[in-house]
Amino acid sequence: MKDTSPPILPLQVVRNGTPSRKDQLSEEEEVNLQLYGCQLIQDAGILLELPQTTISNGQIIFHRFYMKKSMKEFCVRHVAMASLFISCKIQETHRSLFHYLQVFIDLIYPELYYISPEIVDLLKSHLIRTERYILVELGFTFYNIELPHQYILFVMHILEGHEDLTQTAWNYCNDALRSSVLSLSTKPQVIACGAVFMSAKDHTRALPENPPWWQLFNTTREDLEFVETHLKEMYSRPKASYKDVLRENSPSRVGLADIESQIDNNKKLKITEEARESKRRGYEDQGIRNYYNAGSSSGYSSSSSSSYSGQRPPPSSSRGGHRYQKHVSDHKRR
The missing domain is CATH 1.10.472.10 (Cyclin-like)
Structure with a gap:
């Protein structure tokens, strides 16, 4: 197709x-x-x-x-x-x-x-x-139009992420789409993985690195750091007018x-x-x-305390265990 x-x-x-x-x-x-x-x-x-x-x-x-x-x-x-x-x-x-x-x-x-x-x-x-x-x-x-939000739910389902981790990653995705660089020149799954990467840092959650979890989504460490750097630059800007x-x-x-x-x-x-x-x-x-x-906004600040946390992601439909290892095995067999 x-x-x-x-x-x-x-x-x-x-x-x-x-x-x-x-x-x-x-x-x-x-x-x-x-x-x-x-x-x-x-x-x-x-x-x-x-x-x-x-x-x-x-x-x-x-x-x-x-x-x-x-x-x-x-x-x-x-x-x-x-x-x-x-x-x-x-x-x-x-x-x-x-x-x-x-x-x-x-x-x-x-x-x-x-x-x-x-x-x-x-x-x-x-x-x-x-x-x-x-x-x-x-x-x-x-x-x-493909949005990174759909990948957030998939990534967090595999990594067994908790609701607070998912919510923060969701907020980062919301913020990422304000940037033309991330919206137009970055794949949605890369934005989603970058948002999860930043969310895990905010919540001091360790994610699997043997093998690196982002490889399951055809993403590199450099991709994640690019998303992180670009979002941090945006947060450092004064409120747009x-x-x-x-x-x-x-x-x-x-x-x-x-x-x-x-x-x-x-x-x-x-x-x-x-x-x-x-x-x-x-x-x-x-x-x-x-x-x-x-006011409608107080400028750009970290999404972990975003004013838009009310835009919540839908709840995960499953809480099954050991999903990450299962997907690693499937990925290696391909």
Whole structure:
């Protein structure tokens, strides 16, 4: 059967050969906007109560689109919004369009209380237009995205990992997909093994090394250390922030002035503290806790204490013993 999964791209292409870099965007600006866009997708996914698979698929669509188009052409906020929207359709985790737009408006413009129908209509037009651009550029090929999370469960099943070890590895996988380097130039099973490798260090758990456990997954020690190094570099960065790098003639500029004008008008409305408290209570009624108190993110920190630990992996279906040695024997017979 022909392999129709997206190809693994060369590391040098992902780092230095993107349309944004060719468009004179610096590496620092590009990485900052990549992390910001993926953080926006993650935060919106949590507020919309989407499963992690939907969120992760949206992040990969986001990265793949920017291998085709420049960040100076398409607004990171609009692409993030459209990428998650497409992922919701693929994963059949639909949400009402108004609720979807409301969540993104609250994340992008947290100081805005009143959301007028005009703002919703304008953002809806931007969402649909950007969705079409993504579908055309990526050729509607969204059904073969492999996530590292599925390998996490398989690896931990073989190694008989405990729930805390699995949870931390799962969190590392969530963080890894914010990076285009790991999402596009690293195989999913390598990311999964790297996440398990880091999780075992965090929990001071010894994993089998005779033979090395990672060899069962066609992975090398160098691969694991590459994932670890890249994630630690990401955690050392300050919190990502939005920066407008769009050209004046870019497609995303169409109608953007109208949106900004409407938002400026709404910001001038006098809002009482009672109204703000009512808005906070409204979110709490939807089951979203500590969002306004703690903020959507406090920057990049180690996943062992990740803010997103609520995105839990499904429980292991089996607790059988001696799985590692059995798989070693099977591996040697091949």
